[in-house]
Amino acid sequence: MNNVRCEVLIIGAGPAGMAAALAASESQKHIVMLDDNPRPGGQIWRDGPAAVLPTLAQFYRQAITALDNVTLLSGTKVVAQSGPQQLLYENDKGCGTIDYQRLILCCGARELLLPFPGWTLPGVTGAGGLQAQIKNGLSLQGERVVIAGSGPLLLAVADSVTQAGGKVTLLAEQASVTSLARFASGLWHWPEKVRQSLRLMNRHYRANSYVLEAQGQQRLTAVRVQQGGKVRTIDCSRLACGFGLVANIELAMLMGCRIENAAIAVDDMQQTSITNLYAAGECTGVGGSELALAEGAIAGYAASGNIASARALLEKRSKWQRFAAAVSQTFVLNPRLKTLGTADTFLCRCEDVSLGQISRHKGWTAAKLNSRCGMGACQGKICATAARYLLDWPLPQPRVPLTPVRLETLVNLTPQPPKDIN
Numbered sequence: 001m002n003n004v005r006c007e008v009l010i011i012g013a014g015p016a017g018m019a020a021a022l023a024a025s026e027s028q029k030h031i032v033m034l035d036d037n038p039r040p041g042g043q044i045w046r047d048g049p050a051a052v053l054p055t056l057a058q059f060y061r062q063a064i065t066a067l068d069n070v071t072l073l074s075g076t077k078v079v080a081q082s083g084p085q086q087l088l089y090e091n092d093k094g095c096g097t098i099d100y101q102r103l104i105l106c107c108g109a110r111e112l113l114l115p116f117p118g119w120t121l122p123g124v125t126g127a128g129g130l131q132a133q134i135k136n137g138l139s140l141q142g143e144r145v146v147i148a149g150s151g152p153l154l155l156a157v158a159d160s161v162t163q164a165g166g167k168v169t170l171l172a173e174q175a176s177v178t179s180l181a182r183f184a185s186g187l188w189h190w191p192e193k194v195r196q197s198l199r200l201m202n203r204h205y206r207a208n209s210y211v212l213e214a215q216g217q218q219r220l221t222a223v224r225v226q227q228g229g230k231v232r233t234i235d236c237s238r239l240a241c242g243f244g245l246v247a248n249i250e251l252a253m254l255m256g257c258r259i260e261n262a263a264i265a266v267d268d269m270q271q272t273s274i275t276n277l278y279a280a281g282e283c284t285g286v287g288g289s290e291l292a293l294a295e296g297a298i299a300g301y302a303a304s305g306n307i308a309s310a311r312a313l314l315e316k317r318s319k320w321q322r323f324a325a326a327v328s329q330t331f332v333l334n335p336r337l338k339t340l341g342t343a344d345t346f347l348c349r350c351e352d353v354s355l356g357q358i359s360r361h362k363g364w365t366a367a368k369l370n371s372r373c374g375m376g377a378c379q380g381k382i383c384a385t386a387a388r389y390l391l392d393w394p395l396p397q398p399r400v401p402l403t404p405v406r407l408e409t410l411v412n413l414t415p416q417p418p419k420d421i422n
């Protein structure tokens with residue numbers, strides 16, 4: 001088994017992780033950044049055969065590649081804590097441990113998927129999920145696509161669908177017209193966002209709208225949608241549905257970090273409740289790439305001992321924290337969304353466990369012991385997160401390994417002596 005050692009270890013190479021690496025690299029410390037995706041960029045700057053990376057993403061990638069003191073381990077996932085200041089990882093070459101002096105968690109966020117009748121039909125995906133497939137080369141030529149759920153991500157996904165040749169027939173946003181109007185009237189505080197909204201605005205955007213049912217036999221053929229006071233049926237071959245984002249906090253929970261409002265709690269310098277352990281970006285609260293970049297840079301400077309440079313970025317971070325607060329206020333989910341699934345709608349789509357089978361239990365552990373919910377490929381990332389929203393259950397304490405791993409990795413869940421990276 002491979003062992004490596006570094007002074008600053010960064011988990012996640014999205015905007016937060018890349019900004020942290022760049023800032024920390026100024027100290028000349030030895031930095032390792034790892035990410036389970038094949039290329040750096042995280043969610044917003046996900047690379048692929050059909051992805052067009054913005055200039056800012058290219059800048060970060062080139063700057064990091066040019067640094068001698070930053071080692072990037074792509075296609076590598078952290079699966080457990082294997083000792084004090086040591087993590088266990090797995091990649092296509094095998095598994096290994098990394099020893100660190102300071103750790104920065106930049107694990108990002110994932111989509112919140114909520115069950116409704118028909119949500120497991122082929123043709124129905126997450127909104128960001130469809131966008132990821134498009135960046136990987138999926139063509140939507142000739143396809144009719146409904147995009148639904150909540151939040152600014154839906155507009156970005158509609159843009160990607162159009163670029164891929166698809167026809168967006170409806171963009172259903174569950175938030176009310178009043179909330180959206182209030183948000184729009186305050187947008188002038190962030191001129192970059194005014195420009196972005198004008199570029200992404202879609203004429204099929206409808207407020208007060210949500211999908212009631214996905215219909216079809218072998219795959220999706222139509223959706224039934226509540227649009228204001230009316231119910232409409234719309235023919236489509238794809239439905240991309242996401243109800244906002246939830247922070248990836250499992251690794252932080254495993255390590256014992258304090259969690260607040262379902263995100264990693266951090267102080268002014270992005271330090272968690274554990275000494276030498278920092279966190280930045282959407283794992284500390286969903287707020288967009290600009291906030292992730294500012295937080296990442298603060299964490300990188302703070303973790304490498306450059307407190308003055310970290311402090312110089314506090315005002316920038318506040319600006320984007322105010323934007324994040326306005327977004328979360330605007331796109332609060334309508335409680336009616338909790339009632340869309342019926343007793344026989346699957347909650348756990350990996351193991352085919354229905355809402356009825358789960359909701360009769362008092363909590364996630366009891367539900368898991370009495371059914372197979374959360375025991376499939378996603379290990380509860382989708383269904384336990386949905387159950388937290390639907391049933392007000394606390395998130396279960398994660399267990400190692402964090403994701404399914406090879407047997408070789410499982411048997412190596414013990415600390416190993418460290419070794420330098422070449």
Ligand SMILES: Cc1cc2nc3c(=O)[nH]c(=O)nc-3n(C[C@H](O)[C@H](O)[C@H](O)COP(=O)(O)OP(=O)(O)OC[C@H]3O[C@@H](n4cnc5c(N)ncnc54)[C@H](O)[C@@H]3O)c2cc1C
Binds near residue numbers: 036283402
């Ligand atoms: C599916 C999806 C699509 C999105 N698309 C857009 C968009 O088009 N436009 C937009 O403005 N915003 C988009 N967002 C929001 C966007 O994620 C954020 O604004 C921004 O990317 C947050 O940056 P971050 O660095 O905090 O996290 P992320 O960009 O999410 O990066 C976190 C990285 O950490 C990695 N990671 C997590 N845990 C581990 C682990 N245990 N081991 C190894 N690696 C790990 C992840 O794979 C990921 O690459 C999207 C979000 C999601 C979930």
